[in-house]
Amino acid sequence: MVNEQSDARVHRTVHEAEADAPADVVYRLIADTSRWPLYLPPNVQVEQLETTGDTERLRMWATANGQVKSWTSRRVLDPAARRVEFRQEVPAAPVESVGGTWIVTDLGADRSLLTLLHDFTVAGDRAEDVEWVERAIDTNSRAELGNLSTLAAGWARLEERVVIFEDSVHVDGPAERVYEFLHRADLWPQRLPHVDRLELTEDEPGVQIMTMGTRTADGSVHTTESVRVCFPEDLRIVYKQTATPALMSAHTGCWTVRPAAGGGLTVTSRHSVVLREEAIEQALGAQADLARARRHVREALGRNSGATLEVAKRFAESAALAR
Template sequence: MSVQQVHRTSYGVEVNAPAGVLYGLIADTTQWPLFLSPSVHVERLDFDGHQDRFHMWVTANGTVRSWLSRRTLDAAGLRIDFRQEVPAEPVVTMGGSWIVEPRGTGRSQLTLLHDFAVDGDRRADVDWTRRATDANSRAELAQLKEVAENWTRLDGRLLSFEDSVRINGPADLVYQFLYGVADWPERVPHVSRAAVTENEPGVQLLSMDTVTSDGAVHTTESVRVCFPHAGRIVYKQTATPALMTAHTGEWSLIPDETGVTAISQHSVLLREEAVEPVLGPGADLARARTYVREALGRNSTATLHLAKQYAETAVRML
């Protein structure tokens, strides 16, 4: 039996924010898709405040990978150790640590360590994994630094909301409409183009052009992770409009005896420096929150009503 070569990496950054703030951002994996660009979705499986187990999807070297991870949180020691239980090929082991160290009043040092091994220690696979680890780690540290250093304004930049539509039709037809995003240019008036790639079942890469009420066209790119048996599709925009640093969402279906409630949920991290350039002189975060809430809610609710029409029409035709 061959012994796997263990490769190690280390990255660090100084952050002008209290250590507790920085640790809190790292500890809450459910918010990672908003704060860390490589993170697409985190499905938390178990969490007791000390042990955290989750399935996560990330972008790596232009692809989407997923794995099962376990973390041990040490809030007093400002340290989080992690280990992938089921890594993504060609990785056979991957783990490491997040370490936060106070550096005087309101300053911290953040270190991210990795150790990994790949099947057969093939050079091409080692290089691929090292490139992905390097790019993602540097991006994560830079983004955590930005968010932490502006933590006093974070509540104003974060926005979450949902809309729902009641549908007198079967959940599978509604899901079919939401899953079939490639057909939206023919079905959804505000979508003028949709290009979909699904190399792995249930993981869609989407490039879409959306027409706003004033006729402007916005191009967005997203990763969508589909859970057909649960009636859920979660997504993250990997290329966002100017006002948003990050945007995640979810389509979910709650069936009952006579139909289904379809829900559209959005979470957004606003880009504060873009508010005045996009919305005009004097515009503030409150104005941006209203604008984004109305724009996203209008489009997603319109899509839900079209899904309703699709499902209810199909039932009447049957």
């Protein structure tokens, strides 16, 4: 990382990483923010607020120095130059302003250079706040560029490593009751047989930090850590696992409650996973391949989320019957 100051208040950083992939492949990874929660380790959720031509506004949630921060950003995409400029419209404290540029440079022979520039200011320019922001930018930028470089290098097989699926149940009960069940994850150990233990904090309304011990089919318990962002007005909860089982390099998900055609509700659990191909043999045995790993993850995650959906269904419908 290179740091410099152009004046007393504007701080600038430069991070770079090379990738064994064509420049257009790398550019597509940074241009498509819909998969950023899956591809960028610090990123939890991206909501596209509006888009006009090559300009878009985004609401974003990401981890920074162990905290979850949220902000809105405006991005301007330049596919011809392989550049994306961004500027936060409503930064998260202690940042006063922050922006920058993603730049992809073609190095030839399927090799690229990815550069990430930041400039930022901090209210009062207090040394401890500047250090906090610099540390957050450095940690996150290194994680983002490192993972993008790895994903780009395996771009030819990337879609095979991505597993996306969803399961749904029909519910004849109040939507608010379903959402309450999904939101009150702190009660899952008493409500769900596959949840062994769960620790949940919600210091900021709607942003939950969760550590969960889940019983697997063989009776063992594995621990995951997640950040959940709750949207009660939309009856939706999105999450990202920040500590995943060995077979997965990334796992994001979403719970939604929607009106169903003909009455009642459709409650859906959606999973998105990036498999860690190098961990397949150790996790599933010497004969296992990528196709077996895809089936295993689909079955394991679907089993648990399906069980959660069924209990949520009974929870909501029992309330309806009691009326």
